[in-house]
Amino acid sequence: MIEQTDTAALTLPPNPARRPVYEDLLDFLRDPVAAVAAFVFLVIIMLAIAAPWIAPQNPYDLASLNILNSGLPPGSSSLTGGVYLLGTDSQGRDLLSAMLYGLGISLAVPFASVLIALVVGVTVGLVAAYSGGRLDTLLMRLVDFQLGFPPVLLALVILAVSGPGLGKTTLALATAYWAVFARLVRGAAQSERQKEYVVAARCLAIPAHRIMFRHILPNVISPLIVVGALEWGACVSLEATLSFLGLGSPITRPSLGMLIANGLSYIMAGRYWVSIYPGILLMSVVLCINILGDRLRECLNPRFKA
Amino acid sequence: MTMQISATAIVKRYGSQPGPLTRLAGRLNFTVEPKLVQALNGVSIDVRPGEVLGIVGESGCGKSTLGRVLAGLESPDEGSLTYEGRTLAELDRRERKTVQLASQVIFQDPWASLNPRWRIRQIIGEAPLVHGLVERRDLARHVTAMLTQVGLTEDYLDRFPHELSGGQRQRVGIARALAVSPRTLICDESVSALDVSIQAQILRLFRRLRNDLGISLVFISHDLSVVHNLSDRIAVMYLGRIVEIGTAQQIYEAPSHPYTQALIADAPRLSTQRRSFSVIRGELPSPYAPPSGCAFHTRCPKAFERCRLDVPATIATEPGRTVACHLYEEATIPA
Ligand SMILES: Nc1ncnc2c1ncn2[C@@H]1O[C@H](COP(=O)(O)OP(=O)(O)OP(=O)(O)O)[C@@H](O)[C@H]1O
Ligand SMILES: [Mg+2]
Numbered sequence A: 001m002i003e004q005t006d007t008a009a010l011t012l013p014p015n016p017a018r019r020p021v022y023e024d025l026l027d028f029l030r031d032p033v034a035a036v037a038a039f040v041f042l043v044i045i046m047l048a049i050a051a052p053w054i055a056p057q058n059p060y061d062l063a064s065l066n067i068l069n070s071g072l073p074p075g076s077s078s079l080t081g082g083v084y085l086l087g088t089d090s091q092g093r094d095l096l097s098a099m100l101y102g103l104g105i106s107l108a109v110p111f112a113s114v115l116i117a118l119v120v121g122v123t124v125g126l127v128a129a130y131s132g133g134r135l136d137t138l139l140m141r142l143v144d145f146q147l148g149f150p151p152v153l154l155a156l157v158i159l160a161v162s163g164p165g166l167g168k169t170t171l172a173l174a175t176a177y178w179a180v181f182a183r184l185v186r187g188a189a190q191s192e193r194q195k196e197y198v199v200a201a202r203c204l205a206i207p208a209h210r211i212m213f214r215h216i217l218p219n220v221i222s223p224l225i226v227v228g229a230l231e232w233g234a235c236v237s238l239e240a241t242l243s244f245l246g247l248g249s250p251i252t253r254p255s256l257g258m259l260i261a262n263g264l265s266y267i268m269a270g271r272y273w274v275s276i277y278p279g280i281l282l283m284s285v286v287l288c289i290n291i292l293g294d295r296l297r298e299c300l301n302p303r304f305k306a
Numbered sequence B: 001m002t003m004q005i006s007a008t009a010i011v012k013r014y015g016s017q018p019g020p021l022t023r024l025a026g027r028l029n030f031t032v033e034p035k036l037v038q039a040l041n042g043v044s045i046d047v048r049p050g051e052v053l054g055i056v057g058e059s060g061c062g063k064s065t066l067g068r069v070l071a072g073l074e075s076p077d078e079g080s081l082t083y084e085g086r087t088l089a090e091l092d093r094r095e096r097k098t099v100q101l102a103s104q105v106i107f108q109d110p111w112a113s114l115n116p117r118w119r120i121r122q123i124i125g126e127a128p129l130v131h132g133l134v135e136r137r138d139l140a141r142h143v144t145a146m147l148t149q150v151g152l153t154e155d156y157l158d159r160f161p162h163e164l165s166g167g168q169r170q171r172v173g174i175a176r177a178l179a180v181s182p183r184t185l186i187c188d189e190s191v192s193a194l195d196v197s198i199q200a201q202i203l204r205l206f207r208r209l210r211n212d213l214g215i216s217l218v219f220i221s222h223d224l225s226v227v228h229n230l231s232d233r234i235a236v237m238y239l240g241r242i243v244e245i246g247t248a249q250q251i252y253e254a255p256s257h258p259y260t261q262a263l264i265a266d267a268p269r270l271s272t273q274r275r276s277f278s279v280i281r282g283e284l285p286s287p288y289a290p291p292s293g294c295a296f297h298t299r300c301p302k303a304f305e306r307c308r309l310d311v312p313a314t315i316a317t318e319p320g321r322t323v324a325c326h327l328y329e330e331a332t333i334p335a
Helices: A023-030 A033-053 A095-131 A135-146 A151-162 A166-193 A196-203 A208-244 A256-267 A273-300 B020-027 B063-070 B093-102 B120-130 B136-149 B166-178 B195-211 B224-230 B246-254 B258-269 B305-309 B327-329
Strands: B007-016 B037-046 B052-055 B077-081 B103-106 B184-188 B216-220 B235-239 B243-249 B315-318 B321-323
Touching: A023 A033, A023 A151, A023 A273, A023 B007, A023 B235, A023 B246, A033 A208, A033 B020, A095 A135, A095 A208, A095 A256, A095 A273, A135 A166, A135 B195, A135 B216, A135 B305, A135 B327, A166 B184, A196 A208, A196 B166, A208 A273, A256 A273, A256 B195, B007 B063, B020 B093, B020 B224, B037 B063, B037 B093, B052 B063, B052 B195, B052 B224, B063 B216, B093 B246, B103 B166, B120 B136, B136 B166, B166 B195, B184 B195, B184 B321, B195 B216, B195 B224, B235 B246, B235 B258, B246 B258, B305 B327, B315 B327
Parallel strands: B052 B216, B052 B235, B103 B184, B184 B216
Antiparallel strands: B007 B037, B007 B077, B235 B243, B243 B321, B315 B321
């Protein structure tokens, strides 16, 4: 047989142009509902960040409160001459200011919880899937046990024992949600682990932690982003529930949930605004996050693409 | 001669022993699927330095399992393995890593065998860097050298796997293995997924690597013609056992075992796409319930009483040639 070259016909294929990021973004916003939600959410985030500069009053500064201002309806003017756009609450606090500050807490505390839950859940899920055997069984029993409790119940019990506080709430929420991520990652990583590129890495004696976090993790990240977004929404509601029950944020730094609770007893007295406005804001936040999360799922999962 | 890899009486099982519930179901006369597969049932084989050892057999006979055991990806349940004459037990951690790196696998599926999120540069360069085989500043040069060795250029360094063709991807897989200077490449159906013309190129590449670098190749394939073309020696497997080993010429021109004879008789009609040697009379028995005695007796045209009862011993009929069949038991020569 004539030894032909084994490198015949190896012309390089043209480098396909990388799809620019803005195209993905345009694709994401093609859905009008998602576009509106994205806009509203952007405004909400900016309001939360800018709260200290745009709020008419610092609601944490107890010295600036005057009990004579309590329970004023929207649009009333204060003793000092300002206008309470959304009225005041029972302590004479400007409701708009309290909401702007509370918004930040309602977003940031759940966000931090989801991040912690992600880190813990991803680690547990990857270790379980990669090591298999007894450790896998043990970790997954723990996950099952955890998922057996409704998140509200678990967070309630933890906060009832530890007492309210922003840090404690964050940890309680993370405890209630990490198992979801662990199970998700474990499932995805298990099928990834069978693939030949992982077997090749094992054959090349690549250390286990590198295989888990550098080979497998990047390939299971997109479902995580979607679930992470949706869990953030769920977590915002749960934080509101806990604060509503007086277990979440401390009284001195009320989140939206606590503002709603504070106003509840005044609704019957006709002072609807103290509860309704924070309620509408909370609802918009959760709705936006859920719509955006669902849209993200559609965009990241090629099966949904038309 | 010290063998590159020497495997003795390897047994590998998959699945689990029936648990209490399954046993109870069996007692109550429900038909219970047996769950234990003996994927390798006492396999002994040597990989000699610089040789091409072909392994053929029907689907499910344990070829890939043998490949994974030889590559150190799975440990056998019984039997022993030595690498250049030394067992793993007598090695320390560093030496064990060296031994692990000495045998690399080239996979079947060029799509699944490269991490889709990594650039070619990272895919090939990771292992040498992690194991300190090259300095970081020399890495690009090392990776380029590996690419050149498999017939690619440095233009590929920053590509992603999805930007390459199947043949190019397979070359990257080979370059990744070569980057840790292995002594043995275990090629499990490494060309089966490729077009025939690309297959020929990759086979030439394998042959060149063996000639230039003195690497041993364990070449696993369904395709007898491909194996015959490339191999120095061929081992024929049937249901977890090796039934015959000989030089490519011996196996092809004068097959001893009735199973090998049937394979060779079929060979001219075998296309590269075919997944089994179906021309052999009868069905392949279930690996969950292999036949007694010689596992091939249910399909063997020359089977006699003894074949049903006793497992035939593996005997050397000529130097370098072994066969496991009762027909040859008288012909034994002293080893
Ligand atoms: N991880 C596993 N778990 C359970 N059973 C397995 C596993 N791997 C292989 N087996 C079984 O072991 C036997 C041998 O499988 P193996 O993959 O080695 O066959 P093969 O000769 O490579 O087949 P093919 O030519 O189809 O690739 C089969 O019966 C298979 O079902
Ligand atoms: Mg196989």
